[in-house]
Amino acid sequence: MKRRIVVIGAGIAGVAAAWSARRRGCDVTIVSAGAGASALGGGAVDDVPWEQLVRSSRALGLVPRARPLSDDLHAFSNDLGAWSLADDRLAWVATIAGRLRPARGRDHALLDFGALGGARVMLPRAERASWDADAIAAGLSDDPFARAHRITFIAADVPVLRFDEERRVADGDLALRHDGEARLAWLAARLIDGVKHAAANAVLVGPWLGAAGSRSEALSKLVGVPVGEALTGVGSPAGQRFEAARGRLLAAIGARVIDDRVTEIDRDGGALAITLRHGASLLVDGIVLALGGLIGGGLSYEPPDHRAAADLPSGVRAPFVLSLRAPVTLVAHVGADPSTAEATSSLHGPDIDVAAWPRGDRPGTLESAGIRCNGARAAEGITAAGEVVAGRPRTALEAAAAGIRAGNEA
Amino acid sequence: MKTSRPPAVANAIKPKRRPEVDVDVIVIGGGVNGVGVARDASMRGLSVALFERNDLAFGASGNSSGMIHGGLRYLTYDPQVTESSCRDSGHIQAIAPHLLFRIPFLVPVDSRRGARILFELMDGFFEAYDGYQPLKRGKSHARLSADEVRKLEPGIAGDLVGGMTFDEWGIDGARLCTENAIDAIERGAKVFTGCTVEQIQRRDDTGEVLGVVYRDRTTGVIGRMKTSVVINATGAWAPITAALGGLPPERARVRPGKGIHIVFDRRLTNYAIAARTIDGRQIFLEPWQNMSIVGTTDDDYYGDLDDVRSTSEEVRYLMQGMARVFPQIRSARAIGTYAGVRPSLYAFGPSEDNLSRDHKIVDHTRDGAPGLYSMVGGKLASYRLFAEEMTDVLSELFGRGVPCATHKSPLPGGDAVCDALTLATRLEIDAVAARRLVYRHGSRAERIAERIQQRPREAVTVCACEPVLEGEIRYAVKHELARTVADVSRRTRLGLGACGGMRCAARCGQIVAEEQGLPPREGLRQASAFLLRQAAMRAPALGPEQARQDALGIASMRAELGVDAEDAEDRDEIEATAKSSVEATA
Numbered sequence: 001m002k003r004r005i006v007v008i009g010a011g012i013a014g015v016a017a018a019w020s021a022r023r024r025g026c027d028v029t030i031v032s033a034g035a036g037a038s039a040l041g042g043g044a045v046d047d048v049p050w051e052q053l054v055r056s057s058r059a060l061g062l063v064p065r066a067r068p069l070s071d072d073l074h075a076f077s078n079d080l081g082a083w084s085l086a087d088d089r090l091a092w093v094a095t096i097a098g099r100l101r102p103a104r105g106r107d108h109a110l111l112d113f114g115a116l117g118g119a120r121v122m123l124p125r126a127e128r129a130s131w132d133a134d135a136i137a138a139g140l141s142d143d144p145f146a147r148a149h150r151i152t153f154i155a156a157d158v159p160v161l162r163f164d165e166e167r168r169v170a171d172g173d174l175a176l177r178h179d180g181e182a183r184l185a186w187l188a189a190r191l192i193d194g195v196k197h198a199a200a201n202a203v204l205v206g207p208w209l210g211a212a213g214s215r216s217e218a219l220s221k222l223v224g225v226p227v228g229e230a231l232t233g234v235g236s237p238a239g240q241r242f243e244a245a246r247g248r249l250l251a252a253i254g255a256r257v258i259d260d261r262v263t264e265i266d267r268d269g270g271a272l273a274i275t276l277r278h279g280a281s282l283l284v285d286g287i288v289l290a291l292g293g294l295i296g297g298g299l300s301y302e303p304p305d306h307r308a309a310a311d312l313p314s315g316v317r318a319p320f321v322l323s324l325r326a327p328v329t330l331v332a333h334v335g336a337d338p339s340t341a342e343a344t345s346s347l348h349g350p351d352i353d354v355a356a357w358p359r360g361d362r363p364g365t366l367e368s369a370g371i372r373c374n375g376a377r378a379a380e381g382i383t384a385a386g387e388v389v390a391g392r393p394r395t396a397l398e399a400a401a402a403g404i405r406a407g408n409e410a
Numbered sequence: 411m412k413t414s415r416p417p418a419v420a421n422a423i424k425p426k427r428r429p430e431v432d433v434d435v436i437v438i439g440g441g442v443n444g445v446g447v448a449r450d451a452s453m454r455g456l457s458v459a460l461f462e463r464n465d466l467a468f469g470a471s472g473n474s475s476g477m478i479h480g481g482l483r484y485l486t487y488d489p490q491v492t493e494s495s496c497r498d499s500g501h502i503q504a505i506a507p508h509l510l511f512r513i514p515f516l517v518p519v520d521s522r523r524g525a526r527i528l529f530e531l532m533d534g535f536f537e538a539y540d541g542y543q544p545l546k547r548g549k550s551h552a553r554l555s556a557d558e559v560r561k562l563e564p565g566i567a568g569d570l571v572g573g574m575t576f577d578e579w580g581i582d583g584a585r586l587c588t589e590n591a592i593d594a595i596e597r598g599a600k601v602f603t604g605c606t607v608e609q610i611q612r613r614d615d616t617g618e619v620l621g622v623v624y625r626d627r628t629t630g631v632i633g634r635m636k637t638s639v640v641i642n643a644t645g646a647w648a649p650i651t652a653a654l655g656g657l658p659p660e661r662a663r664v665r666p667g668k669g670i671h672i673v674f675d676r677r678l679t680n681y682a683i684a685a686r687t688i689d690g691r692q693i694f695l696e697p698w699q700n701m702s703i704v705g706t707t708d709d710d711y712y713g714d715l716d717d718v719r720s721t722s723e724e725v726r727y728l729m730q731g732m733a734r735v736f737p738q739i740r741s742a743r744a745i746g747t748y749a750g751v752r753p754s755l756y757a758f759g760p761s762e763d764n765l766s767r768d769h770k771i772v773d774h775t776r777d778g779a780p781g782l783y784s785m786v787g788g789k790l791a792s793y794r795l796f797a798e799e800m801t802d803v804l805s806e807l808f809g810r811g812v813p814c815a816t817h818k819s820p821l822p823g824g825d826a827v828c829d830a831l832t833l834a835t836r837l838e839i840d841a842v843a844a845r846r847l848v849y850r851h852g853s854r855a856e857r858i859a860e861r862i863q864q865r866p867r868e869a870v871t872v873c874a875c876e877p878v879l880e881g882e883i884r885y886a887v888k889h890e891l892a893r894t895v896a897d898v899s900r901r902t903r904l905g906l907g908a909c910g911g912m913r914c915a916a917r918c919g920q921i922v923a924e925e926q927g928l929p930p931r932e933g934l935r936q937a938s939a940f941l942l943r944q945a946a947m948r949a950p951a952l953g954p955e956q957a958r959q960d961a962l963g964i965a966s967m968r969a970e971l972g973v974d975a976e977d978a979e980d981r982d983e984i985e986a987t988a989k990s991s992v993e994a995t996a
Contacts (some may be wrong), residue, residue, distance in 0.1 A: 003483060013928040035591050035789035037962075037965065040962070040963075040965075041969075044969055044971045044972075049973075050966070050968075050972070051972040051973065054972075063522065076648060087861055095969065095970040095971070096916075096920075096970065097917075097920075097933065097934060097937070097970040097971050098916070098920060098934060099970065099971060100931075101971070101972065107529070118909035125868075127870065128870075128915070129871055129872065129874075130917065132917070132920065132921075134924075135917075135920035135921065135924055135930070136920070138920070138924065138930045139920060139933070139934065142929050142930045143931070183942075202505055226960065228705075231969060231970065232969075232970070233912075233965065233966030233967065233969035233970040234912070234962055234969070234970070290496035293961065294957060294958050294960075294961035295804075295958065295961045295962050295965060297626070297958070300954050300957070300958065301952065301953075301954055301957035301958075302953075302954050303952070303953065305726060305729065305740065306740060306953045306954060307740050307741045307979060308733075308740055309567075309733060309738075309740055310733070310737075311730055311733070311734065346724075348726050349722075351721070351722040351723075352720075352722070352949060352952065353719075353720075353722045353949040353950040354946075354949070355719055356945065356948075356949040356960065357945045357946070357949065357950060357960070357973065358964065358973050362965060366957060366960055366964060367961060367964055367965075368960045393442075394577065394964075406630050
C-alpha cells in the first residue's frame with residue numbers, strides 16, 4: 001500500500017509538501033480550512049527578507065546577489081507556473097509605496113526592473129485610493145536603484161478604468177476583469193496610445209493584471225513594451241493567482257483536497273489519527289503541518305489574561321497556541337532571549353512590548369514563534385513547514401523549500 | 411526660517427517694549443497652555459512667536475482622555491475651583507462646539523459594607539454638582555437602581571446597590587491645540603514647530619530677558635529672536651526650559667506623572683463607566699471619538715519626555731481594575747495605547763493622585779530673571795483660564811487695557827454649523843467621512859470641501875479606518891503646520907485605527923513630502939518611523955486579533971517599505987552601493 005500522507009494547510013508550504021510527497025509516490029491528501037498568508041501575499045518571491053539581503057550586502061560593500069536555489073525548488077516553481085525565478089539574478093520590483101526592492105523571484109505579473117536599465121516607465125493615472133501615479137512615479141524616480149540605473153518614471157493621463165465604479169472596486173476585482181480578452185485588448189489599445197505619447201518603453205500599473213493567471217505577458221505582447229504590476233504588500237491579486245495556480249497543480253498531481261479543519265492529531269499505534277471538525281477522522285502514516293503562522297491562523301497569540309474575567313487568569317499557560325492539538329513543541333522568542341520555550345513566569349503573560357516587532361537582524365516575537373523543528377521534523381511522523389515553524393524567515397521560497405523538505409521526509 | 415520683524419502696533423503705550431525686539435513675547439511650548447497664551451496675547455494686540463520642539467499637542471495635551479470636566483473632585487473642599495472649572499468648560503464648549511463629544515458617566519456602586527450610606531452621600535454630592543452643570547451644558551445626575559444600571563449597561567458586573575450618572579464633555583485635545591495655534595497665526599503670531607529653543611539669553615548685569623536662540627530640528631539652522639518676555643509653557647519639560655535660561659531647574663519644578671490610555675477598536679459602551687484600581691484609584695472606560703479608551707495611570711516619570719511609551723505592566727494594571735466592573739473588557743480588541751506626562755504642581759511626599767491639578771504662574775523676576783515666566787501645572791479643562799491669567803500679566807506689563815475675549819471669540823471652525831450630510835452629497839463622499847471631517851474642522855470643513863471640488867482626485871479616502879480624505883491631509887500640511895506623517899495623524903487621526911496605518915502611512919508620507927517639496931524618500935522614512943512607533947505603542951496591549959493584524963502589518967510593511975528604521979535613515983549608502991554596482995558592470 002502507498003504511504004498515506006496528510007498535509008494540513010494549502011498555502012505555499014502545503015502545496016510544495018504535497019508536490020514533493022506525490023513525486024515520491026505517496027498518497028496525498030490536503031486538508032485546508034481556508035486562505036492564509038500565501039493567499040494574501042503580494043507576489044514578491046523572497047528567500048530571505050530583502051532588507052536583510054540589502055543590509056548584509058551593504059555591510060560587505062557588495063551588490064545584492066541572487067543565491068542559487070535547489071533544482072527541486074526550480075522544478076516546483078515551474079510546475080506551479082505562477083513565478084518567474086531566474087537562476088542567476090535578482091528581480092527588482094516597484095512597490096506602491098514608491099520603492100524599488102530586490103526579490104529573489106516574482107509573480108509573473110510584476111514588472112521586473114532588473115533588466116530595464118535606462119528605461120522610461122509610464123504610470124497611467126487612475127482615481128483609485130491606493131494608486132496615485134504621480135506620487136508613486138516621484139517616489140520611484142527618487143529611488144537609489146532607479147537613479148543608479150537611470151530608470152525614470154512618469155505619470156500620464158491614460159484611461160485605464162473603463163467604468164466609473166472601477167474607482168472603488170477592490171484590486172482583485174479589477175484584476176479579474178482583465179482575465180477577459182476583450183477587456184485586455186481595450187486596455188492594450190489605451191496603453192499603446194499612452195506609450196506613444198509619453199515616449200515610454202515600459203508601463204507600470206497597479207495590481208490589476210489578472211486573477212486566474214498573470215496577463216502581463218499577453219498585454220506586453222499587445223502593447224509592444226513590457227507592462228507589469230507594482231507590488232502591493234497585502235491583499236494583492238497575486239494571492240488569487242497563486243490560488244488558481246495551486247488548484248491547477250493539485251489537480252495535475254492528483255492530490256485530494258478536503259475542505260475542513262483539523263482539530264486534533266493523536267498517535268494510534270504506529271499510525272497517526274487526524275480528527276476533523278466536520279468529516280470522519282483519518283488514519284495516516286505521515287503528517288505535514290503547514291497550517292500557517294499568526295497571519296494564517298495556524299498559530300495564535302493568546303496571553304493568559306485575555307478573556308480572564310477575574311482579577312487573575314486561572315493559570316499559567318504559554319501565550320502562543322496552535323489551532324489544533326498535536327504532540328509538538330512550541331517555541332516563542334520573547335524578549336532578547338531566543339531560547340525561551342515555555343510559559344512566561346507571569347500569570348498575565350509575556351512582556352512582548354519591546355520584542356513584538358522585528359528590529360535590525362532580530363526577528364520580532366510575532367513572526368518567530370512557532371513549532372520547534374529539527375530540520376523539517378517536528379515529532380515522530382510529523383514534519384512542519386512554512387510560517388508555523390519557529391524562527392524561520394516568513395518568505396515564499398522559505399515556505400516552498402521547507403514544504404519540499406517536509407514532503408520528502410514525510 | 412526668517413526672523414522678520416512684525417509690524418509695530420502704533421497707538422499702544424509700551425513701557426516694556428524695547429525698540430530693538432523682534433516680538434513682544436516668545437512662548438515656548440506648543441501644548442494647550444502655550445497656544446492658549448499665543449492666541450490670547452495675539453488677540454490683545456501683542457506680537458507673539460511660539461516655538462515648539464516637537465509638534466503641537468505632542469505631550470500631555472494630545473494624549474489625555476480629552477475630558478473637560480468640571481473638577482468634581484474639588485467640590486468638597488474647594489467649590490470655587492469647581493465653579494471656575496465648570497464655567498471654563500462651558501467657555502471652551504462655546505468656542506469649539508464642533509470638537510465636543512458628550513461623556514455621560516455611570517458610577518456603579520457595589521454592595522459592600524456601608525454601601526447604602528455611601529450611596530446616599532454620593533447622591534447628595536452629585537446633587538451639589540448639579541448646581542454647576544448649567545455652566546457647562548451638563549445634565550443633572552440621575553440616581554439609579556441596580557436594575558436600571560444593568561439595563562443601561564448590561565456588561566456591568568457585581569452585586570450592586572445602584573448607581574449614579576453624571577454628565578461631562580470631552581474634546582479632541584490635539585485639534586484644540588491646532589485650532590488655537592491657527593487662530594493665533596491668523597492674528598499675526600508666528601508659530602514654529604519642530605524648532606527647539608536652545609538658550610534663553612539674558613543680560614549679564616540685570617538678568618533681563620534678551621531673546622532666544624533656537625534650532626530648526628529638521629534643517630539644523632540656528633537662529634536668534636529678540637524679545638523682552640519669554641513664557642515657559644512647556645508642561646513636563648518646564649524645568650528643562652528654565653535651565654535653558656540659566657535658572658536652576660527647581661525654579662520651574664513640576665511633578666511629572668505619566669498617564670497611559672488603552673484604546674479599543676469601537677465604542678464598547680454608551681456610557682463612560684467608572685471603576686477603581688487595586689490601589690483605589692479612580693479609572694474609567696470612556697466612549698471616545700469613534701473608539702473607547704480605558705485610563706488613566708498616574709506614575710512618577712523619570713524617562714525621556716520625547717519618547718514616552720506604555721508598558722505591558724501599565725496595561726495590565728488598568729485592565730485588572732476595569733475588569734472588576736466590566737469583565738468583557740478582557741475580550742475586547744485593544745488596538746493601541748497612548749501616553750503622556752502631566753505637569754502637576756510639585757510636591758515631595760504625596761502620592762500621585764493627591765497632587766494638585768491647580769496651576770500657577772511663576773514670575774522669575776525674583777530669581778533674577780525679569781521677563782521670564784513659567785506656567786506650571788494646569789489641566790486641559792482650565793487651559794483657557796490659565797492662558798487668560800498669563801495674558802493678563804502680559805497685558806499689564808505692556809500697558810494694554812484690552813480685556814480677554816478668548817471665551818467669546820470662536821476658534822477656527824467653531825463659528826458656524828456645517829451640515830455633514832449635505833457635504834457628503836456634494837462631494838460624493840462617504841457620510842461617515844463627511845461627519846468626521848466636520849467634527850474635526852467645524853465650518854472650516856467648507857474650505858477642504860472647496861479644495862476637493864476644485865481637485866476631485868482629493869476626495870480619495872487615504873485612511874479608511876478613521877476615515878481621512880486626501881484633501882484633508884493636504885490641507886493639514888498647507889494650513890495646519892503638519893510637517894510629518896505623525897503630525898498629520900495628530901491632526902486627523904490618520905493611521906490610529908485597527909489597521910495601524912498599514913494601508914495609509916506610506917501614502918500619507920508621499921503626500922506630505924510632495925506638499926512640502928521634500929524628496930519622496932523622506933516621506934517613506936516618515937511613514938516607517940510612524941509605523942514603528944505605532945507598533946511599539948500597540949505591543950503592550952496586544953490580544954489575539956490585534957496580534958494577527960500586527961503579523962500581517964509586519965508582512966505588509968516588509969513587502970512595501972522594509973521593516974528597518976535604520977535602513978530608512980541610511981538610504982544614501984544603498985545608493986552608493988548601487989552606483990558602485992553600475993560601475994562594476996560597466
